[in-house]
Amino acid sequence: MIQVHLNEKDSIAILKPNGALSESDFTSARDIIDPFIENTGNLKGIIIYVKTFPGWDSFSALITHLKFINSHHKKISKVAFVSDSMIGDFVELIARHFVEAQIKSFPFDNFEEAKTWILSKKK
16 A cells, blocks of 8 residues: 655655555556646656665556656656665665656655755756
């Protein structure tokens, strides 16, 4: 399951995975995020906030996740991965070659720093 909180004031979506990610998690996230993007034109950022990355419950969930990224990366300026999981560093290195959004990883305790980075003009 993934909790999605849309901070409309700051134009940030906060995603909090809780357990292995499923196809429906990305459908739910899309249903919350897409109407906001349609109304405003973009999203300043997404914060993925999870102590340790839970993985996916199936290969089809991974594929749905990749499709979600593909359909949103041009409409989202920054993605902050806030986690103590080593996958954050991996995502930062690999994803920057495939997506337009800026990606940066932060330790789990640095949520506010991640939010400040998303709201800043700095890369």
